[in-house]
Amino acid sequence: MDHLENAPNDPIIVCEDVHKWFDDFHVLKGITTSFQKGEKAVICGPSGSGKSTFIRTLNRLEEHQRGTIIVDGVELSDDLRNINLIRQEVGMVFQQFNLFPHLTNLQNITLGPIRVRKMTKSEAEEIALSLLERVDIVDQAYKYPSEISGGQQQRVAIARALAMEPKIMLFDEPTSALDPEMITEVLDVMRELARSGMTMLVVTHEMGFAREVADRILFFDEGAIVEDAAPANFFDNPQHERTKLFISQTLQH
């Protein structure tokens, strides 16, 4: 983890010895790490290693049982006010998009700003339309999610998260549910977002994207971080056997 010492020390997420159990199944086994403002981190690892669980603890979709998580200076605890505060600062994009099917794409995006940020409808719609412009699907604003393609749905989902003006964006395998020809359009949006300086944590198997965009790649195995390195080091000089195996397997296809 030597590169952390060189980075500007302005962490926006700090995890100290985070443990999580599902009943008696130990999923996260002492995660200690931090993420800087503006940092792009890619998280990868074998299925079931706890990647999703980890990023979901960061906005309290999952509760951790031991250790501390501090997001933007606020500690995640049972305090509901803190949780809702942090959730407003942290946007999340899911593998299955999770758009609200009973609302139009535009309404999906304006809901949070209107109900949580207490914006007026016209303010929120203005923001939503400019976000839809940014992800290149303004023409789909008044359609329902079921009427557009998967790639378009995921871009609406990204716009929905961005409408809350979050400081951090979490992505949980955002392209895994997409047909190959739609993966690029979503990754393009994420690249653009990365260039804009957003702090991003991305769980993904898209190693091309990782190499190009990430400042740092974390490799999870059995609930622990086994490798944490800049992309160049990660791909060309992995330290652990598990990482070597994983890289050789993923780069094959």
Add this chain to the structure above:
Amino acid sequence: MKILSWLKDNLFSTWYNTLLTVLALGFVYFLSKGILVWAFTDANWDVIPANLQLFSVGAYPRSEIWRVWVVLYTVCALLGLSGGIWGGLPFRFAIGIGSVGFVCALLPLFEWATRGWIFGNVALLGAFLVLGVNVRGLVSKMRPWILGAWLLSFPWTLIMLRGFGENSVLTTNWGGLLLTLILAAVGIVFCFPLGVLLALGRRSSFPAVKWVSTAYIELVRGVPLITILFMAQIMIPIFMPNVRLDKVLRAMLGITFFSAAYMAENVRGGLQAIPKGQYEAAHALGLNYPLTTLFIILPQALRSVIPAIVGQFIALFKDTSLVTIVGLLDLLGIAKTVIANPDWLGLQAEVYLFVAVIYFVFSYSMSYVSQKIETALGVGKT
């Protein structure tokens, strides 16, 4: 030609299809022939017009009938206004009611005075419909006010029908279709929110809320409505001797609390069908529990169980007929008193058929509106 080819394609396409068609037609003929022949030859329909007022309002005193008309006028005005402002389904509904009223006013079914009143209703409905269409664009935020007005129309209806002072009409005199409709409307409007709350309660993460809701639902579902109506009439006075609750009010409470338990289970079915991802997406946006429930979960859950909910409303409407057992004279109760009247001896068939048709018209209308709502909401459903 079109009809012939349709017949051939749908009814006589194969030999067994033809056989089924012939059998079915024979069955329908066999059933309806008897009824139709009887209805147009033997039946003595005089009993219906002669007792029309009884069927409509029961023992409601003639001198106070104007109160019922005031209520109807209020409802028609609201209906017209809603139809005009909402457009779409409410608009067509208002037009439908207006047309039925208009036809009734034209046909010589009722006395002249009644036909005049009905005609006034239709005119008022039309006027408010036009008004609604015209203010639609002008005044923003009209809809919440209209909904509020509908809610207020409930106490208004009850106060209006009851009246004050020496001219007041005791609820024991309310009867006929009027009582049936009031019981059903109150039951439907109040069992719905109560049922939603119970369903949410049953899925609550607070054990106390969860167990109270579950216990309530299971207890009420384990008891027949008649028992609950009896308990409301007999037990409440025993347990709470100082509280003197009106008899009709007690029936309303019984029906509402009974239906709420079934409503809760219907709504719970809808809640269970919502994928976990919907909650997660809402939470990730920072929506708290009430906001998530109100804007994400309930709209989806309710729309998926509209048929079950409307089925429940129809059942409630028909179940109001059980109040005869505790001595209230709703439509069915009035029918029994009419049959018992020596002037009309032996006319059970006519009276019961008439009552059945009335129940059917209302039940089927509800079912029809529900189908229309489903199609209207079908957009955007995955």
